[in-house]
Amino acid sequence: MEVSVAGLFRRLFGRAAPAALDPDRSDLVVVVASFDDAEACSAALGRATGWVPEAPAVLRHHLRIPADQVGRVREIAAQDGYRPGVTEPTGDDDLEALVLQRVQVLDALHCAQEKSRMAGLAQRHDGSADGWDALQPSAEPGE
Numbered sequence: 001m002e003v004s005v006a007g008l009f010r011r012l013f014g015r016a017a018p019a020a021l022d023p024d025r026s027d028l029v030v031v032v033a034s035f036d037d038a039e040a041c042s043a044a045l046g047r048a049t050g051w052v053p054e055a056p057a058v059l060r061h062h063l064r065i066p067a068d069q070v071g072r073v074r075e076i077a078a079q080d081g082y083r084p085g086v087t088e089p090t091g092d093d094d095l096e097a098l099v100l101q102r103v104q105v106l107d108a109l110h111c112a113q114e115k116s117r118m119a120g121l122a123q124r125h126d127g128s129a130d131g132w133d134a135l136q137p138s139a140e141p142g143e
Helices: 005-013 041-046 067-078 108-124
Strands: 028-034 056-066 083-089 095-105 128-137
Touching (some): 028 041
């Protein structure tokens, strides 16, 4: 069996790009979430309800970032394909809630890598990562 260079590269270093999923679709529902820093992504995915492992999902990271660092955090995250979701005050005058999201096929390894990456990004900018969740289209008719 002959393997293309691109196919070999994808096999070694990641996946092919997921099929298009609009993160603004109205039928997206949370299929898995973890806001416990000690919980492994594999455990969270193991208890997921309605998650379709082979389908793309909107992975969202919920961060708290100092207001003067939000722009820089957004710029850095954009380099990895993240776009900002919601940004709003947290009640703490110094911090804003920032949701960073991107579409990807979700698995335990890549989820753990992204969870770690976002925690590091938040910490380097004097913030914190509260947790993550993932959305997929509702499987229920009429929802």
